[in-house]
Amino acid sequence: MRKLGLLLLLWAGIFRLYGQDITVRLDSLVSSSALLQTSEVGISVFNLTQGKPVYAYQDRKLYRPASVEKVITSVTALARLGESYTFDTRLAYTGTIGQDSVLHGDLMLIGGFDPEFMEEDLDELAEAVLRAGIRSIEGKLVADVSVMDSVYWGSGWAWDDAQYSFQPYLSPLMLNRGCVSVSVKPAQRGHRPEVEVTPESDYYVIDNRAVSHIPHCGRLRIERDWMHNENAIHITGNANRACGQLLSMFSSQDFFVHTFAYKLRQKRVGLDSLAYGICPEEATYIYKVSRPLEAVLKRALKKSDNLCAEALFYHLAIGGSERKGIGAEDAQKAVERFMRHQIKKEPDDYSIVDGSGVSMYNYISPDLLVEYLKYAYAHKEVFEPFYAALPIAGVDGTLRYRMRKSNAFRNVHAKTGTVKGVSSLAGYVRSAKGDLLAFAIINQNILSGRKARLFQDKICEILAQ
Incomplete structure (x- = not known):
């Protein structure tokens, strides 16, 4: 019993020394x-x-x-x-779908601020439209972003962070984290390099003025005029190796909506106009993309x-x-x-x-x-x-x-x-x-x-x- 007591005292002393040692x-x-x-x-x-x-x-x-x-x-x-909470983006329609596959109403896109909504998710929404039997939209593609206010920049954020992909414009509709991925691959010397931008969309334009393997043209630059909220992607300088860059797009929700409309048209879904509005309660829901909180x-x-x-x-x-x-x-x-x-x-x-x-x-x-x-x-x-x-x-x-x-x-x-x-x-x-x-x-x-x-x-x- 005495030995056990001494052992406990010894361990207590070690623990005290351990705590004192950390402090010291x-x-x-x-x-x-x-x-x-x-x-x-x-x-x-x-x-x-x-x-x-x-x-x-x-x-x-x-x-x-x-x-x-x-x-x-x-x-x-x-x-x-x-x-178990989820971040949901939903698709619905108003009106009716005729036997001629025409939606006599509006296609509703309801944003839920899913920050991880990517191009493959957008493809799922487009496929859901086809599965619903819609081949033409008589009304409009209406985006509902009413869950949040229209302030897309946080209080006290540095204004010049707008040029960086780590700080995209906030919106209930976020696609590809509000960014495009730009890849540049050099061609033969003196020729324009190959440029690929994803997701593919008609929301931006590509201005490729770079040349391949001409050092005096300077460092390769991939940028947009963020100061004036433009979405033209400018590639200039010398392309001497394959490289890439993420660029944020101004107005994340516009980027999302226009790219979705672009995909629908590629699938030969007739669509004339886009708008913003609030999804009515009587709308028929046809699909939901859910992102787990984890x-x-x-x-x-x-x-x-x-x-x-x-x-x-x-x-x-x-x-x-x-x-x-x-x-x-x-x-x-x-x-x-x-x-x-x-x-x-x-x-x-x-x-x-x-x-x-x-x-x-x-x-x-x-x-x-x-x-x-x-x-x-x-x-x-x-x-x-x-x-x-x-x-x-x-x-x-x-x-x-x-x-x-x-x-x-x-x-x-x-x-x-x-x-x-x-x-x-x-x-x-x-x-x-x-x-x-x-x-x-x-x-x-x-x-x-x-x-x-x-x-x-x-x-x-x-x-x-």
Whole structure:
């Protein structure tokens, strides 16, 4: 009995030393870091297995979160909407289909803000029209985008991000994430290169002025005049190798509707005009494309996809509501209610204006992030899909190339965040003795993202030991 008591005391001493060692090592890292001489950091670590805090440094200060805000969006979506929730795009018609295969009415396309709706899904809608026996539309192709308001850009988003594919124009009708894929393949020297754009559509025009294997023509450029919201794709310069690029299209919903009409005409469905309107209650539904929440969640976290995160954010207000014209403020209120009643934090102490973390108006703390991580851990129905969707250190997602040569390899499941001046990391790490820790690190006012990531990786290595 005496030996057992001594053994328990020994283990207790080891655990105390373990906790002290982490604190000492993290304090040493923070105090000696050259990075922090010109920047700030907030750190919060909590031992979920033991139910106690491990480390805190400026953890209640407010910082711009960048994409770690997707942790808040994802946990809230899983808790409020549930893993079985779907993002639906529906097809219906008004009037009647005659024996001559003419639709004496309108074909209705009802958007539900599915961020992962791709060209193959559009092909399914076109085939559904044929299966319904429609070969000509006497009325119009009417797009119903009334579920959301008409604001396609988030509050506090950088205006010059409009040129990049990672920040498409938001709409209830999203096709190919609001982008086209442009592929350029050089031909014989001096000739125009081959250009392929998908999805194929009459919504854009291709202006190919590039030449093959003529170096003095300069670097190959694939672009559109985003400043004037034009959708002409300009290819200029020297094409010396096969390459490609994603380009966002102005007005995602117009891109969707025009491309759908283009596909219908290719299938010899007679169609004269397009319009926007609201689908009447008496419409006959003929098809639905449903996207499970899991697919949207996985891309939002693994790939840090802004569009998927915004879809989760908006659906917090859309889900279960019959209201039209849902906007960002409605989604903000849904986040605030969950924060107040479930996370037990006061929303007025923070600023959350979007779902992706892109806005410069977002301000949260590492302590708040850890509270969401703790909530997820305490609720199995939230934790299991959330944990599975997080990037894994050295394995996949935005952590694929990080922490490969340390004991944090495969032990860290966490969300990254990067915008100009900000680098962040929040998630879970398993220690060498088997405890699961929740942590959040936000580096602020940094000019070198690489140095901030190395700093974060060192923290994870210490926690994993």
